[in-house]
Amino acid sequence: MSKTGYGGFPAIMATALPMFMVALDHLVVTNALAQIVEAFQPTQAQLQWVVNAYVLAFAGLLLAGAALGDRFGRRRVFLLGVVLFTAASAACAMSDSIEFLIAARVLQGLGAAAVLPISLTLAVAAVPPAKRDLAVGVWGGINGLGIAAGPLIGGLVTEGIDWHWVFWINVPVGLLTIPLALLTVRESRGGDRTIDLPGTLLITGAVVVSVWTIVNVAELGWTDPAMLAASAVALLFFVLFFWWERKASEPFVPARLYRVRPFMLSNFVSLTMYFGVFGAVFFLMQYLQGPLGYSPLEAGIRTLPWTAIPMVTVPLTSLLVKRVGGGLLQAIGAGLQALALAWLAYVAAVDASYTSMIPALAIAGFGMGMVFAANPAVVVGSVPDRDHGKATGVNNTIREFGGALGVAVLTMVFTSEYAAHRGEGQAEAFVASLRDALWLGAAVVLLGALAALFIKKPAGGPAGPAAQERPAAGVALRSE
Numbered sequence: 001m002s003k004t005g006y007g008g009f010p011a012i013m014a015t016a017l018p019m020f021m022v023a024l025d026h027l028v029v030t031n032a033l034a035q036i037v038e039a040f041q042p043t044q045a046q047l048q049w050v051v052n053a054y055v056l057a058f059a060g061l062l063l064a065g066a067a068l069g070d071r072f073g074r075r076r077v078f079l080l081g082v083v084l085f086t087a088a089s090a091a092c093a094m095s096d097s098i099e100f101l102i103a104a105r106v107l108q109g110l111g112a113a114a115v116l117p118i119s120l121t122l123a124v125a126a127v128p129p130a131k132r133d134l135a136v137g138v139w140g141g142i143n144g145l146g147i148a149a150g151p152l153i154g155g156l157v158t159e160g161i162d163w164h165w166v167f168w169i170n171v172p173v174g175l176l177t178i179p180l181a182l183l184t185v186r187e188s189r190g191g192d193r194t195i196d197l198p199g200t201l202l203i204t205g206a207v208v209v210s211v212w213t214i215v216n217v218a219e220l221g222w223t224d225p226a227m228l229a230a231s232a233v234a235l236l237f238f239v240l241f242f243w244w245e246r247k248a249s250e251p252f253v254p255a256r257l258y259r260v261r262p263f264m265l266s267n268f269v270s271l272t273m274y275f276g277v278f279g280a281v282f283f284l285m286q287y288l289q290g291p292l293g294y295s296p297l298e299a300g301i302r303t304l305p306w307t308a309i310p311m312v313t314v315p316l317t318s319l320l321v322k323r324v325g326g327g328l329l330q331a332i333g334a335g336l337q338a339l340a341l342a343w344l345a346y347v348a349a350v351d352a353s354y355t356s357m358i359p360a361l362a363i364a365g366f367g368m369g370m371v372f373a374a375n376p377a378v379v380v381g382s383v384p385d386r387d388h389g390k391a392t393g394v395n396n397t398i399r400e401f402g403g404a405l406g407v408a409v410l411t412m413v414f415t416s417e418y419a420a421h422r423g424e425g426q427a428e429a430f431v432a433s434l435r436d437a438l439w440l441g442a443a444v445v446l447l448g449a450l451a452a453l454f455i456k457k458p459a460g461g462p463a464g465p466a467a468q469e470r471p472a473a474g475v476a477l478r479s480e
Contacts, residue, residue, distance in 0.1 A: 011126035011184040012135055015119040016142040018082045018177045021089075021170045022112040023146025025054060028154040032163035039163070040098040052212075053102045057109025058116075059400035060208035064200050066117040066393025067252065074118045074389065075187045079178060081114025086174025093167035117393040122185050124380055124388060136380060137318020137373040141310055152300030152307060159297045198244050199252030206237035207397060214401075214408040221412075253390060262327065262382040262455045263391060266375050269330050270399040272448030273337060273371050275406035276441040280341055280364075282407050283414065283434055291350050291427040302354055305361035306368070313369025318377070326378035327455025333370025334449035338442045340364035345438035350427045378455060406444075410437040 033047060042050075069077040088107035095101035120139050127135045157165045213230040220227050245251040257263055281303075288299035317329055343360035376395065383391045417433035 008126065008184070010180065011186075012123045012138055014177055014181040014184050015078070015123045015126070016139050017173055017180075018085065018115050019119040019139070020142045020146040021173050022058075022085065022116050023143050024153065025108065025112070025170070028157075028166050029054075032154060032158045032166045035158055035163035036098075036101070040101070042098040046098050046102065049102050050098070050105060053105040054109040054112070055400070055404055056208060056211050057106045058112045059211045059397060059404065060204050061110060061113035062117050062397040062400065063207070063252070063390075063393045064204050065114040066121075066389045066396075067196070067200060068114070069118040069121070070189055070389045073187050073189055074122055075181065075185050077114050078118045078122060078185075079181055081111045081118070082174050082177050082181070083111070085111030085115060086171055087111075089167045089170035089174070093164045093171075117396045118389065120376060120380065120392045121388045122188070125188055126185065132380065133321045133377050134315070134318050136377040137314050137321070139376065141314030141369065141372060143372060152297075152303060155296035155298075155300035159295065196248055196250055196252040199241060199248060202237050202241040202244060203252060206234055206241055207401065209234040209237060211401065211404050214404045217408050217412065253394060254387060257383060257387060257391060257394070260382050262378050265327070265451050265455050266330065266378045266382070267395055267398045268451045269334055269371065269448040270375055270395055271402035271405075272444050272451075273334055273368075273375075274399045274402035275409070276337060276341055276445035277368060277406070278403035279406035279410035279441045280344070280438060283410065283437055284344070287348065287430070287434055291430055292352070292354070302357075303361065305358055306365045309362060309365025310369030310372060313366050314373040317370045317373035321374055321377045325455070325457030326374040326381070327452050327457065329370050329374035330378065330455065331449050331452035333367045333374065334445055334452060336363050336367030337371070338367075338446040338449060340367060341438050341442035341445060345435045345442065348431050348435050348438070350431050406441065410441055413437045413440055 029051060033050065036042070036050060037047060040046075065077065065081065085108055088104050088111055091104035092101055092108065095104060120136070123135050123139045124132050153169075154166060157163075157169065209230055213227055213234060216230075217224075217227050222228070222231075241252075245253060245255070284303070285299055288294045288302060289296060294302065317333075320329060340360045340363040343363065344357060347356045347360070376392070379391055379395045380388055414433040414437045417436045418429050421429035421432040
């Protein structure tokens with residue numbers, strides 16, 4: 001702990017615990033959908049929005065959350081996000097209608113958008129520069145664990161207790177985090193204190209409309225008039241955003257970030273990695289519970305080779321970032337993930353034995369852990385301190401966009417192939433469609449692995465030359 005009483009491991013845990021719950025809520029609710037159907041008898045469209053309302057609000061406002069933290073104080077906005085997320089979780093648990101549940105999920109997403117992009121910046125600021133890679137590794141490992149453990153925890157809670165507890169489990173974590181963060185986390189702000197309101201509105205609109213299109217295209221198809229109109233609106237927002245950024249005196253995303261190759265390539269790795277991981281987990285849980293006949297809890301337990309190994313891989317990878325280079329580690333990790341998805345596609349069958357899947361799940365765990373540790377380390381280490389908030393905001397937004405895109409595209413492939421194989425029987429058609437979706441996921445992740453090979457190991461120390469650049473005194477990480 002620093003002389004001021006801030007920092008160290010308690011501060012990292014204070015920033016990582018709510019982020020774990022934010023990541024967990026991506027997939028933990030999927031195991032509760034069957035019970036939610038029994039409770040509220042929703043339409044299929046309403047049930048879809050139990051998941052998508054959270055994703056839409058979360059992904060759409062990640063960059064705005066980072067910008068608000070830079071302007072008004074990162075710890076302050078982070079804590080407000082924790083309070084909102086905790087209160088919204090309680091509201092979800094107490095929902096007495098599907099409409100109320102969907103509205104509460106929107107509020108959960110808003111709180112999550114304030115927590116996730118700022119948590120990494122606060123974790124990095126809590127330790128000396130020499131320990132930043134380890135802090136990033138711990139953060140990345142807990143984030144990855146939240147995503148991967150969602151199916152297991154969801155199955156455990158829904159089978160052992162009740163679907164309401166999928167949301168109640170967030171409340172004690174939030175209540176613990178608030179005093180812990182107040183005691184251990186130091187307030188800081190970004191170098192750019194002004195808020196680019198037009199840029200914020202344009203990029204938020206672009207991401208929200210894009211994600212809305214992605215989560216609906218699997219059901220409606222790209223040729224649907226609503227999808228064509230939404231795609232045109234999203235494209236218009238993106239064009240207007242980049243046009244405005246070129247002329248703005250204080251742009252939402254500084255142009256200098258686009259010129260940092262490790263930053264840009266690492267974001268591409270995030271996009272492709274989450275494309276494959278989210279899409280694969282989405283279908284893997286259906287495969288285990290469908291053709292293979294496991295219960296939600298049994299299916300969650302069988303993902304443990306994938307979910308548990310990152311707890312070991314992440315801290316070990318963090319120790320190697322300085323020595324080996326984050327680019328090579330990302331390339332190896334993404335390559336292992338692509339291999340695992342290809343392996344699962346190869347062994348998938350109606351009567352496949354679980355033991356034939358274990359090596360692939362273990363390889364996926366190693367690969368995912370390596371990327372979750374090395375990717376944020378490169379993103380943070382390749383930019384100056386004053387840009388940490390915006391850099392992590394961009395990275396998280398691209399990551400969420402990649403996950404949504406992966407589920408949508410793989411669902412579109414799956415749906416198309418399922419219709420073509422329907423005459424072979426339901427289980428056979430599912431497996432044939434699953435294989436095609438997994439092969440595509442493996443190919444996309446492999447593209448990320450190849451891109452990561454072009455990230456050079458920095459010559460300017462552990463954080464790289466860009467990170468050694470310091471803004472004028474009193475600009476970055478100004479303590480309150």
